[in-house]
Amino acid sequence: MYGKKGAGARSSMAVLGAALLLAGCSSGGDGGKDERSGAEITQQPKNADPFWVNPDGNAAEQVAAYAEAGKDEAAEQIRKIAGQPTGEWIGAENPEGEARGFTEAAEKADRAAILVLYNIPHRDCGQFSQGGAADGDAYRTWIDGVAKGIGDRPATVILEPDAILHLVNRCTPEEFHEERYDLLKGAVDKLTSLKNTKVYLDAGNAGWGHPDQIFQPLRWAGVDRADGFSVNVSNFYSTEDSVAYGKQLAAKVGGKHFVIDTSRNGNGPYTRGEADENWCNPPGRALGESPTTRTADPLVDAYLWVKRPGESDGTCRGGPKAGEWWAEYALKLAKASK
Numbered sequence: 020m021y022g023k024k025g026a027g028a029r030s031s032m033a034v035l036g037a038a039l040l041l042a043g044c045s046s047g048g049d050g051g052k053d054e055r056s057g058a059e060i061t062q063q064p065k066n067a068d069p070f071w072v073n074p075d076g077n078a079a080e081q082v083a084a085y086a087e088a089g090k091d092e093a094a095e096q097i098r099k100i101a102g103q104p105t106g107e108w109i110g111a112e113n114p115e116g117e118a119r120g121f122t123e124a125a126e127k128a129d130r131a132a133i134l135v136l137y138n139i140p141h142r143d144c145g146q147f148s149q150g151g152a153a154d155g156d157a158y159r160t161w162i163d164g165v166a167k168g169i170g171d172r173p174a175t176v177i178l179e180p181d182a183i184l185h186l187v188n189r190c191t192p193e194e195f196h197e198e199r200y201d202l203l204k205g206a207v208d209k210l211t212s213l214k215n216t217k218v219y220l221d222a223g224n225a226g227w228g229h230p231d232q233i234f235q236p237l238r239w240a241g242v243d244r245a246d247g248f249s250v251n252v253s254n255f256y257s258t259e260d261s262v263a264y265g266k267q268l269a270a271k272v273g274g275k276h277f278v279i280d281t282s283r284n285g286n287g288p289y290t291r292g293e294a295d296e297n298w299c300n301p302p303g304r305a306l307g308e309s310p311t312t313r314t315a316d317p318l319v320d321a322y323l324w325v326k327r328p329g330e331s332d333g334t335c336r337g338g339p340k341a342g343e344w345w346a347e348y349a350l351k352l353a354k355a356s357k
Contacts, residue, residue, distance in 0.1 A: 182221060
């Protein structure tokens, strides 16, 4: 089983990043307020959560809309999402502009941006989040743009969710394997050369296979030169199971550290439907642990919300397209969380 990613990266987000800067509306310091947004979204305490909260994300807009409509209870529920830092999925059209916009806004708030790079050629095996760069050269140019946009500003990068997993399970045709490993190694080298960027290469989740099946492909993709790897991206496996999976894998790749996507794992995975569909907008799920660098194990660098809670996994169970905001689902996630 493997989780699908709502790419969630729209070129309009580049405009958002620029607008944040031009309007001077990014929050600064510990608990700084966004003076412009009706949602009044603030940053989390930096000592436990050094990542940037986007004051103008979809969840923040939903909080403001609910508040304006007098739906105060719903607004407070969605605030559980809006007040946390989440991954910014960089789009295909303007990687430099988006990366610059997000990292500049984050730097202004004295935080680090979380960026998700999801544009590998032949992405997602033709399923809900299919697409990606047209070819290897286009991907290299795209990575160059992302790197230029980040510059020396602080960023944590999650590199290509499912890209390695789909090589291991043969979902991606054999003819593309060699190129994909080369592209991933090149991306790791380019991004780790940046002064303040941490790079985590995606390594699947606790519900798929075994670390014995993926540790060598991780090495071929350059994990030895990365800061570590990510697990459970856009998936629902418990933090406990994700820690166990990550530690087993870390032992096979030189003790590399890892990060866990806890965005929607509060109730663990959904197990009542067809196994190959349990990743897609499953009912009864809940928000997981809030993003933090204070984790349960020294090998775990952070709990992150890589997938933005409330954005659809795809057109299943009544959801909109992958990556699109779905207020109804977001509200259910928030209400089910502790």
